[in-house]
Amino acid sequence: MAIPRPDDRAPAAGPMVPQPYRVVRKSRDTADTWTLELEPVDGGRARFRPGQFNMLYAFGTGEVPISISGDPGARGPLVHTVRAVGAATAAVCQAEVGDELGVRGPFGSSWPVSSAEDRDLVIIAGGIGLAPLRPALLAALGRRERFRRLILLYGGRTPEQLLYPEDLDRWGGDGVEVGVTVDTAGDGWNGSVGVVTQLFGGAGLDPARTVAMVCGPEVMMRFAYQGLTSIGVGEADIHISIERNMKCAVTHCGRCQFGPTFACREGPVMRLDEIRPLLEVREL
Numbered sequence: 001m002a003i004p005r006p007d008d009r010a011p012a013a014g015p016m017v018p019q020p021y022r023v024v025r026k027s028r029d030t031a032d033t034w035t036l037e038l039e040p041v042d043g044g045r046a047r048f049r050p051g052q053f054n055m056l057y058a059f060g061t062g063e064v065p066i067s068i069s070g071d072p073g074a075r076g077p078l079v080h081t082v083r084a085v086g087a088a089t090a091a092v093c094q095a096e097v098g099d100e101l102g103v104r105g106p107f108g109s110s111w112p113v114s115s116a117e118d119r120d121l122v123i124i125a126g127g128i129g130l131a132p133l134r135p136a137l138l139a140a141l142g143r144r145e146r147f148r149r150l151i152l153l154y155g156g157r158t159p160e161q162l163l164y165p166e167d168l169d170r171w172g173g174d175g176v177e178v179g180v181t182v183d184t185a186g187d188g189w190n191g192s193v194g195v196v197t198q199l200f201g202g203a204g205l206d207p208a209r210t211v212a213m214v215c216g217p218e219v220m221m222r223f224a225y226q227g228l229t230s231i232g233v234g235e236a237d238i239h240i241s242i243e244r245n246m247k248c249a250v251t252h253c254g255r256c257q258f259g260p261t262f263a264c265r266e267g268p269v270m271r272l273d274e275i276r277p278l279l280e281v282r283e284l
Contacts, residue, residue, distance in 0.1 A: 015250050018057040018102025023095050024077055030161050032084045033128065034093045035069065037077035038101060046078050046103075049110035050135030051241065051269040055249050056080065057102030058091035065246040066092070067132035067268075068106060073142045078103070081131035081163065107249040109269045111136035111239060116211035120149040122203070124224050126196055126216025127156055130163045132241055132268070133215050141174055150176045151203055155196030155220070157183045179203060196220065197227045207232030213269075215241040222279060225272050235273035242267045242275060 021038035028034050040046065048054075048068050057063040064086070070079030084090040095101055113121070113136050121140055125133050140150055152171065156162040159182055172178045179199040181192035192199065196216075210233050214224045221240050228238055244263035247255040256263035259278045261270075 015104060015107075016248070018055070018063070018104050020100050021078065021103045023097050023099050023101065026095070026097055029081060029163050030083075032093075033081060033163070034084075035079060035081045036092070036095065036101075037070075037079050038103065039077045040103075041100065045075060046106070048072055048078075048106040048135075050113060050139050051111040051132055052106040052108045053132075053246075053249075053268065054078070054080065054103050054105035054107070055246075056082070056088075056092050057104070058088055058095065059100070059102065061091035062088035063102070063104075063247075064088040064092065065107075065249060065264075067241075069131040069134045071138040071142070072135050073139060081128065081134075083128050104249065107264055109267055111139075111213050111269055112211075113139045116140070117146040118148065119211050120151060120206060120209045121147050122149075122151045122153070122205060122210050122212045124196060124212060124214045124216075125152070125154045126220040126224075127161065128163065129214075129216030129220075129241070129243075130154055133213060134164065134167070136213055137171065137176070141171070141176070144175055148209060151179075151205075152176050153179045153196055153199045153203060155181045155183070155199075155216070159185055159189050159191075177203070195223065197223050200227050200231070205231060205233070207234075210237060212238045213240075214238065215243070218243075218279075225276070225279075229272075235276060236271055238272040239269055240272060240275065240279075241269050244268075 020041040024039050025037040053065050053067045056066050066080045069081040084093040123133050214221050242263050244256040246264045247253040249264045251262045251265050
């Protein structure tokens with residue numbers, strides 16, 4: 001077969017063209033949340049940085065931005081943890097092993113894990129906000145000796161809605177200081193009850209050594225960074241994920257515009273000193 005000339009070759013797919021991926025594994029995390037592992041149909045390995053997201057496309061339904069929740073240093077499938085809250089996310093969650101989904105990405109900024117080396121990395125998550133932070137924690141565990149302390153403070157609505165319970169137990173044995181709390185719980189819960197910020201006091205945080213990464217509902221993130229700054233953590237050492245509604249992921253549609261900022265371009269991960277003036281404007 002003749003080798004095609006350069007001008008005969010099909011043009012490379014642009015950032016707006018989904019690539020076919022096949023579901024190779026699926027597990028249920030909570031009543032409305034699933035973790036899917038995807039591999040490209042044409043082979044190869046997808047690379048990403050912790051905190052980045054993909055646009056997942058359910059054929060015939062629509063497309064939705066989903067953070068990558070796997071280990072950035074591992075060889076293997078792309079991992080996404082998806083909560084069914086609308087038509088597109090429900091369609092993604094309904095995909096079974098062997099089904100195909102479209103994938104665009106990865107897009108966006110990433111958690112600056114290296115900036116926490118020789119310091120205390122404090123990860124603060126609320127609800128499904130642990131999924132975008134999981135790659136950062138896994139990346140840090142892959143080079144645990146470079147960090148003084150690894151601290152995870154995680155809050156959920158109920159014990160049944162906590163993500164990755166097996167990971168939480170394993171991370172505690174791997175040198176992560178894990179604190180978990182829930183808003184409400186029944187008689188079978190022996191842990192903390194209350195908002196995630198109440199875990200700060202028992203964590204023994206050293207403000208001068210702390211690099212914090214925060215993701216969760218916006219009101220939770222607001223109280224988290226206010227609590228961190230009140231004990232002396234610098235705004236440049238606090239990183240948050242601005243989870244705004246994204247549609248195109250390449251700044252064409254304007255759906256994720258946040259003041260002068262586009263969440264898909266400057267975000268989703270941003271330093272607090274860069275984004276705090278906008279976060280302080282209610283309803284923006």
